[in-house]
Amino acid sequence: MKRGCKYGTHRVIEPKEVLPQPAVKVCNDMNIFDNEILIDVQALNIDSASFTQIEEECEGDIEKIKEKILEIVNNKGKMQNPVTGSGGMLIGRIEKIGNTLKDKTNLKIGDKIATLVSLSLTPLKIDEIIDIKPDIDRVEIKGKAVLFESGIYATLPEDMEETLALAALDVAGAPAQTRKLVKKGETVLVLGAAGKSGMLCCYEAKKKVGKNGKVIGLIRNEKSRDFLNYTGFCNEIIVADAQKPTQVLNEVLRVNEGKEVDIAINCVNVENTEMSSILPVRDEGIVYFFSMATSFTKAALGAEGVGKDVTMIIGNGYTKNHAEITLEDLRECDTLRKIFEDLYV
Amino acid sequence: MKRGCKYGTHRVIEPKEVLPQPAVKVCNDMNIFDNEILIDVQALNIDSASFTQIEEECEGDIEKIKEKILEIVNNKGKMQNPVTGSGGMLIGRIEKIGNTLKDKTNLKIGDKIATLVSLSLTPLKIDEIIDIKPDIDRVEIKGKAVLFESGIYATLPEDMEETLALAALDVAGAPAQTRKLVKKGETVLVLGAAGKSGMLCCYEAKKKVGKNGKVIGLIRNEKSRDFLNYTGFCNEIIVADAQKPTQVLNEVLRVNEGKEVDIAINCVNVENTEMSSILPVRDEGIVYFFSMATSFTKAALGAEGVGKDVTMIIGNGYTKNHAEITLEDLRECDTLRKIFEDLYV
Numbered sequence: 001m002k003r004g005c006k007y008g009t010h011r012v013i014e015p016k017e018v019l020p021q022p023a024v025k026v027c028n029d030m031n032i033f034d035n036e037i038l039i040d041v042q043a044l045n046i047d048s049a050s051f052t053q054i055e056e057e058c059e060g061d062i063e064k065i066k067e068k069i070l071e072i073v074n075n076k077g078k079m080q081n082p083v084t085g086s087g088g089m090l091i092g093r094i095e096k097i098g099n100t101l102k103d104k105t106n107l108k109i110g111d112k113i114a115t116l117v118s119l120s121l122t123p124l125k126i127d128e129i130i131d132i133k134p135d136i137d138r139v140e141i142k143g144k145a146v147l148f149e150s151g152i153y154a155t156l157p158e159d160m161e162e163t164l165a166l167a168a169l170d171v172a173g174a175p176a177q178t179r180k181l182v183k184k185g186e187t188v189l190v191l192g193a194a195g196k197s198g199m200l201c202c203y204e205a206k207k208k209v210g211k212n213g214k215v216i217g218l219i220r221n222e223k224s225r226d227f228l229n230y231t232g233f234c235n236e237i238i239v240a241d242a243q244k245p246t247q248v249l250n251e252v253l254r255v256n257e258g259k260e261v262d263i264a265i266n267c268v269n270v271e272n273t274e275m276s277s278i279l280p281v282r283d284e285g286i287v288y289f290f291s292m293a294t295s296f297t298k299a300a301l302g303a304e305g306v307g308k309d310v311t312m313i314i315g316n317g318y319t320k321n322h323a324e325i326t327l328e329d330l331r332e333c334d335t336l337r338k339i340f341e342d343l344y345v
Numbered sequence: 346m347k348r349g350c351k352y353g354t355h356r357v358i359e360p361k362e363v364l365p366q367p368a369v370k371v372c373n374d375m376n377i378f379d380n381e382i383l384i385d386v387q388a389l390n391i392d393s394a395s396f397t398q399i400e401e402e403c404e405g406d407i408e409k410i411k412e413k414i415l416e417i418v419n420n421k422g423k424m425q426n427p428v429t430g431s432g433g434m435l436i437g438r439i440e441k442i443g444n445t446l447k448d449k450t451n452l453k454i455g456d457k458i459a460t461l462v463s464l465s466l467t468p469l470k471i472d473e474i475i476d477i478k479p480d481i482d483r484v485e486i487k488g489k490a491v492l493f494e495s496g497i498y499a500t501l502p503e504d505m506e507e508t509l510a511l512a513a514l515d516v517a518g519a520p521a522q523t524r525k526l527v528k529k530g531e532t533v534l535v536l537g538a539a540g541k542s543g544m545l546c547c548y549e550a551k552k553k554v555g556k557n558g559k560v561i562g563l564i565r566n567e568k569s570r571d572f573l574n575y576t577g578f579c580n581e582i583i584v585a586d587a588q589k590p591t592q593v594l595n596e597v598l599r600v601n602e603g604k605e606v607d608i609a610i611n612c613v614n615v616e617n618t619e620m621s622s623i624l625p626v627r628d629e630g631i632v633y634f635f636s637m638a639t640s641f642t643k644a645a646l647g648a649e650g651v652g653k654d655v656t657m658i659i660g661n662g663y664t665k666n667h668a669e670i671t672l673e674d675l676r677e678c679d680t681l682r683k684i685f686e687d688l689y690v
Contacts, residue, residue, distance in 0.1 A: 007624075007651055009591060017589045019620050021650045022643055085642035120642075121650045152652045173649065244362040246354060275364045279352075289641070289659075296634070296641040296659060297430035297465075298367055304518065304662030305366045305466040306352055307497040312659035314634075314641060317649030 003100060004033035008148035011123055013077070020078070020148070021121035028077035028123040030144045037107070037147040038096035043163075044119060044139040045170045046088040048196070049269045049292040050081035051137040057083075066129045069139060073126050080120035086292040087120030088137070090145055091156070091166050101149065112162060114169050115145070116152040116323060136167065136344050154323040160330065164337070167344035168326045171197035173315060174290045175204045175329055176322035178265060181288060181313075182208040186262040189252060189280055191242050191273060193217030193234060194224040196344060197290055198267035202233035203329060203336055205265070216255060218242065218276075231335055242268045245275035252280040266291050274298040275306075283309045290315035348445060349378035353493035356468055358422070365423070365493070366466035373422035373468040375489045382452070382492040383441040389464060389484040390515045391433040393541070394614045394637040395426035396482040402428075411474045414484060418471050425465035431637040432465030433482070435490055436501070436511050446494065457507060459514050460490070461497040461668060481512065481689050499668040505675065509682070512689035513671045516542035518660060519635045520549045520674055521667035523610060526633060526658075527553040531607040534597060534625055536587050536618060538562030538579060539569040541689060542635055543612035547578035548674060548681055550610070561600060563587065576680055587613045590620035597625040611636050619644040620651075628654045635660035 004010035010033065012018055013025040020026050032038045046054075046069075058064035073079050080087050094111045107113070115122060123146040131140040147153060154169055156162050174197040182188055188205040192198040194217070205215045217234035219225065220241060228237050238251040252261060260282035266273060271293045278299070281287055287310050289299065299312050330337045349355035355378065357363055358370040365371050377383045391399070391414075403409035418424050425432050439456045452458070460467060468491040476485040492498060499514055501507050519542040527533055533550040537543040539562070550560045562579035564570065565586065573582050583596040597606060605627035611618060616638045623644070626632055632655050634644065644657050675682045 005591070007591070017586075017592070018617060019590055019647065019650070021647050022617050022620065085640065086646060117650050117652070118646045120646050150651050241362075245364055246350070246352070247362070272363060272367050275367065283665075292642055292645065294641045295430065296639045296644075297637055299641075299659050300637065300662060301431060301463045301465050302364065302366050305364070305462045306495050307462070307663055308661075309664045310661065312661060314644050314657035314659060316653075316655065316657060317645060318652055319654045320628075 002033045003035050006035070006149040008121065019121070021118065024076065026077040026123050028125045030125055030146070032096060032098055032146055034098040034100045035149040036098045037094060037101060039090070039092040039113070039115070039145045039147060040095040041090050041092040041124070041141055041143045041145050043091045044079060044088055044141060045090070045166055046079070046137045046139060047084070047086040047292055048137055049084045050086045050088060052269055053081060053083050055134060062132050062134070065132055069129065070126060073124055078119060078122055078124050084292055085120065087118035089119060089166070089170050090115050090122065091162060092145065095144070112156045113153045114156060114166050115147060116154055116169065116172065116318065118317065122146065152318060157327055161345060163345040164330065164340055165327060167196065167340055168330055169323055171200060172322040172326040173317040173319060174267060175200035176319045176325040177288065177315060178204040179208060179325060180319065181286060182263060184208065184210045185212045187214040187216065187256060189216045189218060189261045189264040190267060191218045191264065191277055192267035192269065192291070194219045194228045195267055195269070199231065199233065199336070199339065200326065200329060201265050201267060203333060206233050214256070216252060216261065218248065231339065242273040242276045243270065245279045248276040249279040261285065263288065266294065269293055271295070272298070275302045278303050278308055278310060279306065281308070281310050285310050287312045288315060289313065347378045348380050351380070351494040353466065364466070366463065369421065371422040371468050373470045375470055375491070377441060377443055377491060379443040379445045380494040381443045382439060382446060384435070384437040384458070384460070384490045384492060385440040386435050386437040386469070386486055386488045386490050388436045389424060389433055389486060390435070390511055391424070391482045391484060392429070392431040392637055393482055394429045395431045395433060397614060398426060398428050400479060407477050407479070410477055414474065415471060418469055423464060423467055423469050429637055430465065432463035434511070434515050435460050435464060435467065436507060437490065440489070457501045458498045459501060459511050460492060461499055461514065461517065461663065463662065467491065497663060502672055506690060508690040509675065509685055510672060512541065512685055513675055514668055516545060517667040517671040518662040518664060519612060520545035521664045521670040522633065522660060523549040524553060524670060525664065526631060527608060529553065529555045530557045532559040532561065532601060534561045534563060534606045534609040535612060536563045536609065536622055537612035537614065537636070539564045539573045540612055540614070544576065544578065544681070544684065545671065545674060546610050546612060548678060551578050559601070561597060561606065563593065576684065587618040587621045588615065590624045593621040594624040606630065608633065611639065614638055616640070617643070620647045623648050623653055623655060624651065626653070626655050630655050632657045633660060634658065
């Protein structure tokens with residue numbers, strides 16, 4: 001009988017008495033505790049901010065990216081990018097269920113699941129990297145991982161390819177939070193509207209705002225305009241550099257009769273886009289940061305600096321039923337499913 | 346006629362096209378534009394996280410702290426700590442009002458004001474550091490600063506000492522946000538309850554929760570217990586290390602009949618306290634981060650990692666009437682005023 005902490009603190013090597021996510025190093029010994037689950041891992045979906053950072057550092061060289069990923073996992077016992085702090089998720093089959101969990105879960109040996117907790121806290125051991133697909137931030141591996149008692153997961157659905165489900169589940173927090181936040185008749189600005197989470201947010205926002213509301217999608221280049229237009233998820237599309245807040249503000253005002261928006265949702269995976277999300281929002285509006293490249297101090301001090309009384313929310317990767325909501329989006333919208341199949345699978 | 350951007354972008358030296366807060370360097374030339382205000386600065390109140398970091402780096406040596414502050418301001422044109430990213434506020438007298446602002450403001454030459462925008466975006470030139478008071482994070486200087494058109498400020502009140510008003514205005518966002526967030530009957534956990542902003546949050550929370558609610562104050566050492574007890578702002582006081590989330594969780598459950606709290610307010614100015622704020626909060630509860638040492642990714646991924654469906658808010662240093670609310674607290678509560686006079690003046 002070897003029972004660990006529900007939250008996985010028994011695996012933390014350093015520093016002492018912290019949780020696995022902030023830990024610098026966790027134990028990736030694959031002899032599981034009685035309240036852990038062992039996963040035979042097939043693929044990692046690296047968080048977009050993390051993958052972009054590694055890709056840039058390695059100048060796009062696949063072999064260097066492989067080395068970098070192995071180096072991180074060997075050093076930290078988990079795939080947590082030391083620069084961005086972020087992780088991603090994984091897909092695999094249940095290999096072993098700890099004794100005390102057997103009666104508490106519906107999982108069976110061999111079930112295919114996706115973990116919905118971040119790789120940044122999941123003990124991982126990579127035996128071999130088989131392939132890297134940089135266009136979908138995916139790393140196919142031979143390896144094992146451990147799911148803690150508090151760890152959330154989704155059993156992969158029968159009615160869609162696993163790569164499709166995984167691609168969507170990776171950003172499941174964003175559309176589910178959007179559904180909760182946005183109200184009928186509101187005007188919503190989505191920054192990074194043509195990206196994976198941005199597109200899902202636009203879709204959910206469009207459903208929620210209804211006929212009298214408006215979804216404004218911000219994209220970086222003209223070349224994404226046709227694509228975003230084709231989805232039909234935005235009422236207005238604007239092109240601006242999200243790192244240039246006054247440019248963004250002016251474009252928003254131009255397409256919104258000179259008015260500020262009610263809600264801004266930031267899905268841009270580069271740094272220094274906090275103010276572009278804050279400036280266009282009306283007093284007492286909401287700014288929802290889903291991007292892992294967000295800086296807490298830049299947002300807090302930035303809003304104060306321009307005297308903006310807005311509520312700024314840290315995008316929580318988890319909210320109730322987020323997996324179901326996101327998979328439902330793919331089922332009910334053929335356009336969305338087709339795009340996901342084309343771009344992320 | 347020399348009119349600058351309302352938000353001060355005309356002063357940004359690098360990188361191009363960003364706002365003054367994220368800028369690495371701003372222009373601190375003291376020939377003001379027509380929509381700027383020149384301030385003859387008397388003192389800086391450095392943000393607590395920033396001052397603590399500088400103090401530790403300089404091993405508490407006052408001369409080294411002086412050098413460090415001068416180095417930062419000479420390099421960046423503003424007093425923004427390069428490690429924490431945070432600033433603070435300043436006090437001074439109006440020296441000159443730009444032509445286009447003369448009709449828009451009630452300010453007169455010679456008025457004593459406190460800026461309510463962060464030092465992290467305020468062009469500043471220090472001629473001389475006169476004194477440093479490390480116990481109140483205060484730096485007395487000879488120097489000048491520039492307030493942009495969008496910059497908020499408070500004229501210092503007649504019925505209290507300027508140092509008292511300044512000490513309170515420095516953290517005005519926290520109590521004002523607490524007043525907005527907390528509802529009757531709720532249970533509120535304040536981390537860092539014996540600190541300046543923590544104490545104000547406890548005071549506001551206690552007023553709002555009423556008889557059937559509860560305020561739990563978390564402090565680091567037993568030695569603060571008598572002090573916090575004396576204030577009467579908390580129903581329960583717990584002693585725990587905010588960097589140890591499981592310890593914090595257990596203490597909260599112990600004094601709250603095994604239940605999680607509705608709201609946690611983080612006012613701890615050290616790193617790695619995100620999870621201690623998240624773990625004790627009930628599903629669909631609120632975590633309000635006022636600490637500038639908060640990491641966005643640690644909060645976002647941390648909540649996901651433990652499957653907590655909580656709303657996490659980035660403490661906005663500004664909210665409507667925050668200066669008035671905070672000064673009102675000092676006026677209506679003698680205990681609070683006395684403590685502020687004893688500790689922060």
